[in-house]
Amino acid sequence: MVKVAALIVAAGRGTRFGGDLPKQYLTLGGRPVLRHSLARFAAHPDVAVTRAVIHPDDRDLYDQAAQGLATLLEPVPGGAERQDSVRLGLESLVEHTPDVVLIHDGARPLIDGALIDRVIAALAEHPGAIPALPVADTLKRGAGGRVGETVDRSGLWRAQTPQGFRYPDLLAAHRAAAGRTLTDDAAVLEAAGGTVALVEGAEENVKITTPIDLSRAEALFRGPGEPRIGSGFDVHRLGPGSFVTLCGLEIPHDHGLVGHSDADVPMHALTDALLGTINAGDIGRHFPPSDMRWKGADSAIFLAHAGALITALGGRIVNVDITIMCERPKIGPHRARMATRLGDILGLSASRISVKATTTETLGFTGREEGIAAQATALVMLPF
Template sequence: MTFSAVIVAAGSGSRAGPGQAKQWRSVAGKAVLRWSVEAFLAAGASDIVIVTTQDGEKALADALEGLSGWRAAPGGVTRALSVQSGLAALANRPGNEPVLIHDAARPLLTRAIIDGVLTALESADAVLPALPVADTLKRAEPGRDPTTTSREHLWRAQTPQAARRDTLLAAYAAWVEGEPTDDAQVVEAAGGRVAIAPGDPLLMKLTYPEDFAMAERLAGAARITRVGQGFDAHRWGPGEEVWLCGVAIKHDETLIGHSDADAGLHALTDAILGAIGEGDIGDHFPPTDPKWKGAASDQFLRHAAELVAAKGGAIVNVDVTLICERPKIKPHRLAMRQKLAEILDLPLERVSVKATTTEKMGFTGRGEGLAASAVVAVETPA
């Protein structure tokens, strides 16, 4: 099912304490807003509109650096007006397409929540993820002792809340009761049927300073580490230089291949693709396609890294081993590490390049070709 998303990121977040608005602050090394954008991209959102203030546009660009598939819209003085601004920005989308309205302050959004909301929308006018209230509730009015309130049939509403775009626009146009608390309430007031989808305790809203410490812990618990491995080999042929791990090395032979035959980059690309279950390099860049004839292999590696980011993941570290009798790799190893670190936007200490020989055995030992192997660790949402 195709869908669009509106992320409300126009609030000042004054209750979160001094400093930047909470949507621009960091949780587990990423801006709060970026978590949700990456989750929507990984789930296949057709369009993502982020509603923010004019002052927030610079912070927005910084927070989402390297990500595509999103655009900004001006925020309103209230949340309801910001949501309507986001819906207006989606005027190019079909009126019956589902739109998921999400608060930027809920960073730990998962694919399961998105899928659950979309599924429930098939038989409802609006859907919200929610959790049943588990704590005992007390009502404490000024000057009176606390009294216990029944928690039966009470739910804690979360976002993203979903409805078809036309439904939301009509419901907001008909709303006359003051500031609504959420989008499902607006559809409900217009006579629409609202359904509840399973919520997630991890999808907490960051409101107070102490919430950020909790989110840091939850972000680690909600992610897993995946390991991928890759291998590539090319034969030697006539030439004057060879490309290895993005570095050109003067040599009396070159590696033969459809692209630039950079075995190091090819092995590493396959390792990343393997870690996220996206096939191999040939699936994305077929050697039968003349478009890739002589192509620089760094674009293959960048593509694999972008796929990781689109899934809400991050590359933790990479380790490449080049297997050859010659050329000597050690004089070029630092340059190779620096190039890989640049392509993958990693600290140098997380990038390893090594070399070994096969003691004159096999095709590499006989000088017939060169091989490379790679291992990568990738962290993704669970």
């Protein structure tokens, strides 16, 4: 798979915004503006590493904004200009050897996963790609308070971030452009002779530049939120053993479940359901079975990770529903403890967790007691 790194550029002072606090640390929806961007990239299943470039004086502010986002790399200090900050951030990623890098403005908090997907996909065929929107308004060139001429808007686009590039190409281009002043990273690659593709941007992906921008973004967080429903399904075969692990409990049985981790079928299904609510891929993309770190791992790690990603995005788990499919063992005697255990992991009341079971009337692989299956559904409220 292509290894993707994300650089969140947040070293600016926000002089156009005014005030004593840099705009990326102002509050939006109850959280710092920068945290929204950090959380979205940290949650994206294809982004392997995420690092912020910050002003050296802002470390305490950054630590508050990034609190709880354990997957982030340590931030690095930026330079005098944005272009310097990006170059320094790129240099700091050399040891991580990414294939592609995404450069995003820390003051663009409303980025969504689908836009990130589009930029990454375009890099399979192009050395660079940026999200953009066609200019819809009539453009005027003015001087002295008067219109000088009407500018042809055909072929003009409003560039956004994240801008994506093949990492070696952009690093070389930034090194070559040191000392020059270019408007964005696409311009840096263009100056080095690279081509940049356009992908569809998003109107919501605004940059917070003025107090009015922040007020408009804040309006998205005033409603009850947006309901998101996710579903998950998992199967593990039965093999030698004396217990099965279901919803975090070791239940005595004359067989065991076989899997790379502890093979907790319902917990895996629930993890996928929660990841689905935020379009964050599936459990295998976050915890690949090829990675020996997860050999025999407690599946509570996976479930807690999914819950933390939702919380980081400002989301709230409303309820979850799990159905376990097996002939044996009997689930009924353990349902209450299962709900309690899942609630402990997710910080959710057991009253919001339903654990059910069914047989398949001796039909299929579960009926023949060759394996156990589970499906899960989750409802999450996201801020917008």
